[in-house]
Amino acid sequence: MTLLWSSLRTVWKTQLSVPTQFYTMSSYTLTYFPVKGRCGALKMMLADNGQQLKENLVSIEDWMKGDLKGSCLFGQLPKLEDGDLVLYQSNAMLRHLGRKHDAYGKTVCEASRIDMMNDSVEDLRLKYIKMIYQEYDTGKEAYCKDLPNHLKPFECILSKSKSGFLVGEKISFADYNLFDLLLNHKTLCSTCLDSFPALKSYVDKIAARPKVKALLECESFKKLPINGNGKQ
Numbered sequence: 001m002t003l004l005w006s007s008l009r010t011v012w013k014t015q016l017s018v019p020t021q022f023y024t025m026s027s028y029t030l031t032y033f034p035v036k037g038r039c040g041a042l043k044m045m046l047a048d049n050g051q052q053l054k055e056n057l058v059s060i061e062d063w064m065k066g067d068l069k070g071s072c073l074f075g076q077l078p079k080l081e082d083g084d085l086v087l088y089q090s091n092a093m094l095r096h097l098g099r100k101h102d103a104y105g106k107t108v109c110e111a112s113r114i115d116m117m118n119d120s121v122e123d124l125r126l127k128y129i130k131m132i133y134q135e136y137d138t139g140k141e142a143y144c145k146d147l148p149n150h151l152k153p154f155e156c157i158l159s160k161s162k163s164g165f166l167v168g169e170k171i172s173f174a175d176y177n178l179f180d181l182l183l184n185h186k187t188l189c190s191t192c193l194d195s196f197p198a199l200k201s202y203v204d205k206i207a208a209r210p211k212v213k214a215l216l217e218c219e220s221f222k223k224l225p226i227n228g229n230g231k232q
């Protein structure tokens with residue numbers, strides 16, 4: 001049993017831990033609207049790994065013509081192309097990049113915990129999107145009041161983390177995703193992290209990673225609105 005487990009671990013590590021430099025020739029193309037939206041985390045992860053990203057920005061006018069929508073597997077963007085691989089679903093893209101760029105944990109158990117954390121980030125993102133697009137004027141206040149209940153589990157995890165990341169010793173795709181969503185929330189409510197010291201230093205620490213910092217300060221990234229309806 002021990003032997004089997006250790007060989008499984010070896011297979012998993014072989015799949016996950018291919019040196020990052022092996023992938024420097026990857027050519028990524030992202031097709032999406034001119035917003036940060038569901039692609040902020042993906043862009044941060046690629047930037048942090050020194051990867052190039054070609055972007056096709058789609059205006060609402062072009063989208064409304066319907067041809068592109070009709071060509072998308074689920075009728076929605078973003079779409080990420082990595083060579084011959086075409087991916088839809090932003091979380092599948094994060095996982096793909098996590099596998100390729102060693103941001104998906106060291107073991108099967110770490111990967112599963114990263115999945116769990118990312119699913120929780122997605123739960124909060126869906127609540128955020130619903131408020132932004134459907135009830136900004138009537139629901140923002142209640143949303144901000146309830147926000148600490150959703151941030152508390154992340155604070156709890158990070159306050160116990162030795163590395164300062166959600167899972168294991170290294171940054172993972174779930175960290176980029178949570179970081180991106182926390183930046184959105186700081187824009188929504190500037191004091192929302194004041195009673196969460198671990199989350200606050202987590203955001204500061206990821207924002208200070210040189211390549212992430214460069215992206216956050218880059219004009220073409222900064223000028224993208226967070227959401228498509230202008231609310232933030």
Ligand SMILES: N[C@@H](CCC(=O)N[C@@H](CS)C(=O)NCC(=O)O)C(=O)O
Nearest residue numbers: 037038075076077078088089090091
């Ligand atoms: N679950 C999908 C959601 C994608 C999604 O909601 N896309 C929106 C923009 S962020 C879209 O394409 N809206 C246009 C439409 O539905 O026609 C993902 O994570 O990628």
